[in-house]
Amino acid sequence: MSDKEDNEKPGLNRRGFLARGGALAGTLFLGGCDALSQNSTVQNILKSADGLTEAVQRALLSPDALAREYSPDEISNDFKANGSTDPQTPDYLKLAENGFKDWRLKVGGLVETPLTLSLDELRGMPARSQITRHDCVEGWSSIGKWTGVQLSHVLDRAKLKPNAKYIVFYCYDDLGRGGTEASRYYESIALVDAYHPQTILAYEMNDETLPIPHGAPLRVRVERQLGYKMAKYIRAIEAVESYDDIRGGEGGFWEDRGYAWYAGI
Amino acid sequence: MTAAAGSEAGIAPRKELVYRHSGWVRATHWINVLALLVLLMSGMQIFNAHPALYFGSASDFDDPAVAMTYERTGDGYRGVTEIFGTRFDTTGWLGGGADAEGEFTRYGFPWSITLPGYRSLAMGRHWHFFFAWVFVINGLIYLAYAFASGHFRRDLTPDGKEMKGIGHSIVEHAKFRFDHGRGYNVLQKLSYLVVILVLLPLMLGTGLTMSPGMDAAFPWLLDIFGGRQSARTIHFISAALIVLFVFVHVFMVLVSGVWNNLRSMITGRYAVRTAEPAHPREAAE
Numbered sequence: 001m002s003d004k005e006d007n008e009k010p011g012l013n014r015r016g017f018l019a020r021g022g023a024l025a026g027t028l029f030l031g032g033c034d035a036l037s038q039n040s041t042v043q044n045i046l047k048s049a050d051g052l053t054e055a056v057q058r059a060l061l062s063p064d065a066l067a068r069e070y071s072p073d074e075i076s077n078d079f080k081a082n083g084s085t086d087p088q089t090p091d092y093l094k095l096a097e098n099g100f101k102d103w104r105l106k107v108g109g110l111v112e113t114p115l116t117l118s119l120d121e122l123r124g125m126p127a128r129s130q131i132t133r134h135d136c137v138e139g140w141s142s143i144g145k146w147t148g149v150q151l152s153h154v155l156d157r158a159k160l161k162p163n164a165k166y167i168v169f170y171c172y173d174d175l176g177r178g179g180t181e182a183s184r185y186y187e188s189i190a191l192v193d194a195y196h197p198q199t200i201l202a203y204e205m206n207d208e209t210l211p212i213p214h215g216a217p218l219r220v221r222v223e224r225q226l227g228y229k230m231a232k233y234i235r236a237i238e239a240v241e242s243y244d245d246i247r248g249g250e251g252g253f254w255e256d257r258g259y260a261w262y263a264g265i
Numbered sequence: 266m267t268a269a270a271g272s273e274a275g276i277a278p279r280k281e282l283v284y285r286h287s288g289w290v291r292a293t294h295w296i297n298v299l300a301l302l303v304l305l306m307s308g309m310q311i312f313n314a315h316p317a318l319y320f321g322s323a324s325d326f327d328d329p330a331v332a333m334t335y336e337r338t339g340d341g342y343r344g345v346t347e348i349f350g351t352r353f354d355t356t357g358w359l360g361g362g363a364d365a366e367g368e369f370t371r372y373g374f375p376w377s378i379t380l381p382g383y384r385s386l387a388m389g390r391h392w393h394f395f396f397a398w399v400f401v402i403n404g405l406i407y408l409a410y411a412f413a414s415g416h417f418r419r420d421l422t423p424d425g426k427e428m429k430g431i432g433h434s435i436v437e438h439a440k441f442r443f444d445h446g447r448g449y450n451v452l453q454k455l456s457y458l459v460v461i462l463v464l465l466p467l468m469l470g471t472g473l474t475m476s477p478g479m480d481a482a483f484p485w486l487l488d489i490f491g492g493r494q495s496a497r498t499i500h501f502i503s504a505a506l507i508v509l510f511v512f513v514h515v516f517m518v519l520v521s522g523v524w525n526n527l528r529s530m531i532t533g534r535y536a537v538r539t540a541e542p543a544h545p546r547e548a549a550e
Contacts, residue, residue, distance in 0.1 A: 030382055033306070037381035037388045046388075049395035060482040067481045076323050133322055133493060135477045137386065138314040140324040141493050224481045258387030264478025265394065 047260070054262035061264075063192050067223035070131045070143050075206060079134070079142040081213035084173035084185065087233055092172035100217035105201075109168070109238035112159035119203060119217055125149040128200050136227045137259065146221050148202035152195045155239070160191075164239035167194040168246060169220055169231035175253060187231040188243045188251040188261075189222055198223040201234070226263040228254045283447055285535035290416065293407040294530055300400040301507065303392055304468075306380035308504060309373070310389030316360070316373025318501055322492035330498060333373040335361040342369040397472065404465060411461075420448060421458055427451040443521045447537050460510050464503050471500035 036042045087093075095103045100119055107115040129147040151167070168188040176183030193199055200221050203210050210216045215232025222229045229252070243249065248256025255261045286294075316333035319325055332347045333355070344360030346353045356362050357375070364370040381388050411417045427450075434451050437443070443450075449457070473479045474486040474496035490496035518526045522536075529535035 030377065033380050034382045037385065037392070043388070043391065046391040046395040049391070049398050052398060053394060057476075057478040057482070061478060062482075065481045067477060068484050068487060070322065074322060076325075078326050080324075080326065133477075135475070135493060136315070137390075139311065139475075139497060140315050140317075140319075140326070141322065143323045224478050226477060254387075258385070258391075260387075260390065260394075265473075265476035 050260040050262055053265055057264045067132055067198055074143050075145055076142040079144045082136055084175050085213040087173035089172055089174050103217050106236040107158045109240050110161040110164035111239050115158050122149050122203060125153055130198055132223045134227055145206045146202040147204035148200035151199045151201055160239050163241045166190060166240050166243055168238045168240055169234050170236040171231050172233040172235050182247055185253045187229055193222055224264060229263050279539040280536045281539045282534045282536050284533050285529045286533045289410040291530055293403050296403045300396045303396040307389045307392035310379040311393060313373040314386045318498040319494040320498060321494055324494055333360040335371055421454050423451045423454045464507050467503045471496040
């Protein structure tokens with residue numbers, strides 16, 4: 001460490017060297033980052049932070065803490081429909097043709113009493129309405145009013161077995177465009193969210209029958225997480241102990257494509 | 266912890282190596298550099314998923330405060346940035362531009378400066394949230410050290426005399442005369458304090474307000490920042506201010522003795538002119 005290192009006369013060469021070095025380092029850094037992003041070990045290290053985020057949020061969030069509810073004048077008149085907005089699967093088109101009169105919700109898996117419910121039966125159950133903010137993973141938000149039956153009510157009717165840990169939603173829309181069962185949308189949530197008071201199976205939006213772009217005839221609202229958790233076009237609900245063996249094994253359509261299973265942030 | 270160097274030799278410029286930055290400051294500084302760089306680049310990746318900003322709780326898609334978009338003109342597509350209704354042609358910088366093959370590609374920020382360098386909101390989020398934890402833990406360690414050791418009081422809080430001299434300091438800086446000695450000057454202290462105590466905490470606070478889980482746990486976050494979309498916009502603005510700070514900071518590092526500055530943030534040792542020159546003639550320097 002001598003004084004000669006002091007930069008009393010910064011020469012052009014030195015600056016040129018710095019600039020070239022900086023550009024080279026930048027290029028290497030950017031290229032390196034892309035290589036790192038595709039390395040599965042790095043991906044797993046980065047994803048490990050999801051577990052920390054989930055643990056901390058669960059610790060801060062009491063099971064019954066509610067997402068903010070808004071006033072009717074705050075309802076968005078341009079609520080964005082995202083993901084599938086007009087499913088073209090043959091079984092869905094057939095159901096849509098006569099206003100979902102033949103649609104049935106199947107509730108099964110780890111339950112004592114498997115259920116098959118029509119829309120009228122769901123509408124006959126105690127209803128909850130809530131005006132909430134829908135936060136998309138992309139960054140935008142829209143506010144809407146949702147009416148439906150609390151998922152907890154349906155699950156209590158079906159009586160979960162003690163080893164049930166997750167609720168899986170199977171959907172009609174083929175968002176993966178594979179033309180198979182496996183490419184259709186699905187999602188899963190933990191029981192703490194399934195039993196949250198604002199977690200409802202919604203059949204109405206803004207006081208009207210749930211429109212097709214927003215998931216007719218039935219979608220789930222999971223108000224303390226991002227939009228991709230809130231499956232639309234629901235066909236069946238299954239209680240499971242683990243989602244490891246379902247399709248990609250990550251617990252949802254987008255999760256199988258790299259997104260975090262816990263979407264509270 | 267000072268080491269005299271060459272001060273007995275007579276009329277050569279007198280320098281003294283002083284111990285300027287503690288190990289805690291140096292370590293947390295460089296970890297913060299890495300964390301902020303990754304957060305910025307992955308943040309632009311996330312922003313590109315919906316390159317528009319709004320105020321309030323929800324998005325008014327027809328009337329964004331800022332939007333990066335594109336338009337078709339007579340001779341092809343142009344990248345456009347719209348700020349409060351005024352449109353600017355920002356082809357190649359914002360909104361869209363030619364990709365490596367020369368094809369027009371839509372973006373908010375160019376993919377060459379996002380992390381990853383291709384469209385992947387999922388990976389962008391993983392990078393962002395992992396390094397958000399690095400940033401938070403590193404920041405808490407720094408704050409605990411800075412308060413406990415007196416670093417804030419001793420090195421970063423300007424006294425009344427310094428505050429009175431602020432006008433002089435601004436004039437001197439404007440003339441590119443930098444009196445960077447043993448400690449920080451008043452403008453340095455104030456800008457560091459603003460970044461450490463205002464901008465960086467603002468990034469964290471507005472970032473958490475975008476989380477629907479955190480909003481349920483702490484609904485007052487929404488009230489502080491005026492709604493989730495306002496929080497997202499403030500997150501963006503304060504990121505831009507931090508980038509501005511980094512540009513000025515790096516510029517000052519370059520022009521006020523780059524090797525001396527770098528050495529002091531790596532080894533802790535910083536060369537200063539000795540306070541009392543041995544020969545009276547040198548006092549006029």
